[in-house]
Each structure stands twice: as C-alpha cells, then as structure tokens.
Amino acid sequence: MSLKVGVVGTGMIGLDHIRRLTQVLSGVEVVGVTDIDLDRAKSAAPKGAKVFETPEALIADPGVEAVVICSWGGAHEAQLLAAIAAGKPVFCEKPLVTSEAAALRVMDAEVAFGRRLVQVGFMRRFDADYRRLKAVIDGGTLGAPLLYHSTHRNASVPEAWSSELPLNDTLVHDADISRWLLGDEVTGVEVRVPRRNRRRDDLRDPVVVLLHMGSGALVDVEISVNIGYGYDIRGEVSCEDGVASLPNRPATVVSDKHGIRQAIPEDWRERFIEAYDQEFREWIVAAGEGTATGPSTWDGYAATLVADAALRAVESGGLEKIAMRDKPALYGARVAVAA
Ligand code: NAD
Ligand code: ISE
Numbered sequence: 001m002s003l004k005v006g007v008v009g010t011g012m013i014g015l016d017h018i019r020r021l022t023q024v025l026s027g028v029e030v031v032g033v034t035d036i037d038l039d040r041a042k043s044a045a046p047k048g049a050k051v052f053e054t055p056e057a058l059i060a061d062p063g064v065e066a067v068v069i070c071s072w073g074g075a076h077e078a079q080l081l082a083a084i085a086a087g088k089p090v091f092c093e094k095p096l097v098t099s100e101a102a103a104l105r106v107m108d109a110e111v112a113f114g115r116r117l118v119q120v121g122f123m124r125r126f127d128a129d130y131r132r133l134k135a136v137i138d139g140g141t142l143g144a145p146l147l148y149h150s151t152h153r154n155a156s157v158p159e160a161w162s163s164e165l166p167l168n169d170t171l172v173h174d175a176d177i178s179r180w181l182l183g184d185e186v187t188g189v190e191v192r193v194p195r196r197n198r199r200r201d202d203l204r205d206p207v208v209v210l211l212h213m214g215s216g217a218l219v220d221v222e223i224s225v226n227i228g229y230g231y232d233i234r235g236e237v238s239c240e241d242g243v244a245s246l247p248n249r250p251a252t253v254v255s256d257k258h259g260i261r262q263a264i265p266e267d268w269r270e271r272f273i274e275a276y277d278q279e280f281r282e283w284i285v286a287a288g289e290g291t292a293t294g295p296s297t298w299d300g301y302a303a304t305l306v307a308d309a310a311l312r313a314v315e316s317g318g319l320e321k322i323a324m325r326d327k328p329a330l331y332g333a334r335v336a337v338a339a
Contacts, residue, residue: 003288006032006064008055008079009071010044013093016269017068020277022046028284034058035071055079059086066287069093073169077102084109084117089287091280093121095172096300100308103301104325110297111328115290119283122176122295122303126282127275129246133235134181136244143240145182148219150174151234153227155267156199163204166223167191167314168307171209174221175306176299178211181237182219185302188212188321189309199226209310212319230264231271298331 005021007014010033021030034052035041041051052058055075059067059082067083069076069092077097083090084106096118097103110117124130137145152174157165179185190210197205205226211219236245249271251262265271279294286293302324309320 001288002027002029003284004029004031004063004065005068005287006030006034006052006058006061006066007044007068007070008034008058009069009075009093010035010037010041011070012269014068014070015044017070017276017280018044018046020280021068024277025280025284027288028280032058032061032064056082059083059088064088066090073098077106080106080118081109084113087113087117087290089117089119089283089290089292091119091121091283091287091292092300094176094300095168095304095307096120096297097304098168098307100301100305103297103304107297107301107328111330114330116292116296116330118297118300119279119286119292120295120297120300121279122173122180122299123272123275123279124173124177125180125295126278127272129249130177130181130235130275133237133244133246137181137237137239138183142237142242142244144215145217145237145239147217147238148178148182149234149236149238150178150219150221151232152221152223153230153232154225155228155230157203157225161200161203161225164311166203166205166207166225167209167310168304170223170225171207171221171310172303172307174209174219174223175211175303176295177235178213178219178221179299179302181235182213182215182217184213184215184217185324186211186219186306186309186322187214188319189306189313190319191310191313193314197224197226199228204314207310207314211306231267232264233271296331298327 030046032050033041033045066089073095192208206224209221305322313320
C-alpha cells in the first residue's frame with residue numbers, strides 16, 4: 001500500500017520533492033497538490049493528482065493521508081496547525097516557522113495531540129558525510145569538541161530576498177547541524193557583518209555568526225548567499241585531540257588548458273540529492289505508521305530561537321542569550337546544558 005501524499009507549495013523545492021516522490025522513491029504516491037499560484041500547481045501536478053484550491057482543502061481531504069509543506073516559511077504555521085488538527089503526519093520544509101511564538105503554538109498543538117506528527121526538512125542530518133562526521137565525534141577518540149567551523153555558501157539567491165533571510169532561512173541549517181553534531185544546545189548568538197558582496201549590495205551578505213553552545217564549545221558560521229562560484233558547504237570540528245572534517249565531494253577531475261579542476265555543485269538540489277532522498281525514505285516509513293521521526297518540532301523551535309537571536313544580535317551588536325522552554329516528553333530527554 002502506498003502512502004497518499006498531498007504537497008503544499010510547488011515552487012523550487014516543491015517540484016524537486018514531487019520528482020523524488022514520483023520518480024525515485026517507492027511506497028508513496030502524490031495524490032494532491034496546491035499553491036497560491038494555481039497555474040504553478042496545475043503544471044506541477046503529477047498525472048492523476050488533484051489540484052486543490054487551498055492548503056486547507058488539501059489537508060482536510062480524506063484521500064490525503066500525509067502532507068508535505070514546501071510553501072514559504074511564513075506560511076508554515078497555519079499549514080502545520082491544520083495538519084496536526086487533522087491528525088495527519090506532515091513533512092515541513094525548514095524553517096519550521098519564522099518566530100518563537102509560532103514555534104510554541106505548533107509545539108503546543110502537537111503535544112496536545114499526544115504523538116509526533118511533524119518532521120522538519122533539516123536534510124543535512126541524512127547526508128552520509130555528516131553522519132560519518134557525527135560518528136567520529138560520538139566515538140570519542142578525538143576528545144571533546146571545542147570548536148565547529150560551518151561554512152554555508154550559496155551561489156546566488158532570488159532577487160526578492162531581504163536581509164532577514166540569510167539569518168532566518170539559511171542559518172537555521174547551521175544551527176540545527178551544530179546542535180545535532182555536538183549533542184548540545186545553543187545558549188547565545190553574536191553576529192558580525194563585514195563589507196557587502198558587490199553582487200547584491202542591497203543585502204546584508206555575508207554575515208559571520210558565533211554560536212555559544214551549552215558545553216562552552218563555540219561554532220563560527222559563514223553565511224554567504226551570493227558567492228557566485230557555486231554551492232559550497234563545509235564543516236570542521238576541532239576537538240581536544242584532533243580535527244574531523246567533511247570531505248570534499250567526489251567529482252570528476254578535469255584536466256585541460258585551464259588546469260586541473262573539479263566541479264562544485266550548483267545548488268542545494270545537487271549537493272544534497274541523496275540526503276533529501278534519505279530523509280523522505282525515513283519519513284515515508286514513519287508517516288505510514290501515523291507518526292514522525294527525525295528532526296522534530298523541538299529542533300525546528302531551537303533553530304528558530306537561533307534565527308531570532310541572530311536578528312536581535314545584528315541590532316544590538318552584542319551577545320544575545322537564548323532561553324528554551326522545558327523540553328516536552330514527546331521530544332525525548334532534554335540535552336544537558338552547562339550553567
Ligand atoms: P519558492 O518560492 O520557489 O516556492 C514556494 C512556493 O510556495 C511558491 O510556489 C509559492 O507560490 C508557494 N506558496 C507560498 N505561500 C503559500 C501558501 N500560503 N499556500 C500555498 N502555496 C504557497 O521557494 P522554495 O525555494 O521552494 O522554498 C520553499 C520552502 O522550502 C522554504 O521554506 C525554504 O526555506 C525551503 N527550502 C529548503 C531547502 C533545503 O535545503 N531543505 C532548499 C530550498 C528551499
Ligand atoms: C534554502 O532554502 C535552503 O534551505 C538551502 O539549503 C540553503 O543553502 C539556502 O540558503 C536556503 O535559501
């Protein structure tokens with residue numbers, strides 16, 4: 001039996017997820033789509049799928065067993081609340097939501113429902129290179145992690161981007177992966193803003209973010225969203241007794257009159273193609289059982305707090321502290337955080 005899925009939002013990643021759900025993965029069927037741009041939804045609809053006029057209609061339809069949310073971050077809250085109210089498992093692209101208050105409303109609704117329904121699209125956790133990096137750190141042979149360097153470079157972003165987005169749309173990945181790799185929570189955030197990239201001097205880009213972790217470890221993050229040359233994601237953990245890094249991705253080595261070189265992924269679709277496939281494989285299994293595993297509403301909340309604090313830190317120029325609510329039992333044991 002295939003899991004019958006409805007997709008909300010048929011833009012860049014919505015289309016890519018529809019492709020993997022229809023052409024790559026098994027045990028799943030896209031039975032419905034919707035978008036505020038109905039023409040876009042119609043052209044994205046796989047054969048036999050129904051085009052719904054609104055997310056509410058898609059989510060409420062008895063033929064839709066589980067929901068995939070790929071709309072803009074600011075629209076996620078209402079769609080998540082509708083899916084939870086309908087008791088349907090939901091995969092929600094990151095960011096979970098775009099404010100602490102919205103994250104708390106979603107968490108309260110899921111906790112009141114009494115079972116996990118939400119998986120957030122933090123796909124780095126499903127990437128084989130990040131999984132191997134975490135295994136090395138968890139193995140303990142390098143001692144305690146002291147510093148993590150996270151580099152997050154996009155070749156370009158859409159014209160419509162504003163200066164908040166590098167912090168509340170892009171940084172959330174680095175916040176989540178730092179928490180996951182180090183098994184720790186972020187307790188404070190600082191931001192430094194260097195000179196702007198000439199390609200988009202209307203944007204605050206790049207930014208350097210310093211995450212203070214509960215253990216005392218520090219994470220420095222470079223966010224550059226108009227680096228031009230490609231999609232370049234790097235990570236290196238400095239521990240007491242050694243250093244562990246993400247490898248460069250294997251790519252054909254081309255030698256010609258310009259020298260010896262390897263291609264860099266164009267964007268997230270190419271760099272994380274296997275990770276997105278794997279996050280959906282795991283989601284399909286859990287959603288088929290009426291629940292969710294992997295990155296949770298709690299993780300989405302934690303990343304949202306980091307984004308909120310980073311935006312405050314831009315204004316204050318100082319260290320912005322983060323206070324988390326107590327972790328509900330639904331999301332497992334609380335990570336120990338030093339005072
Ligand atoms: P996009 O602008 O290409 O597509 C978003 C689509 O959602 C548009 O077609 C828009 O019309 C539709 N939409 C917006 N609000 C809606 C609403 N209320 N109801 C129905 N449809 C609505 O953007 P995108 O790049 O596809 O990003 C979508 C989401 O996916 C964002 O949250 C983004 O952060 C996330 N994303 C995640 C990754 C990743 O690596 N995990 C990569 C890209 C995008
Ligand atoms: C996009 O939404 C993603 O999630 C990508 O992974 C990230 O690199 C990019 O900056 C975001 O805009």
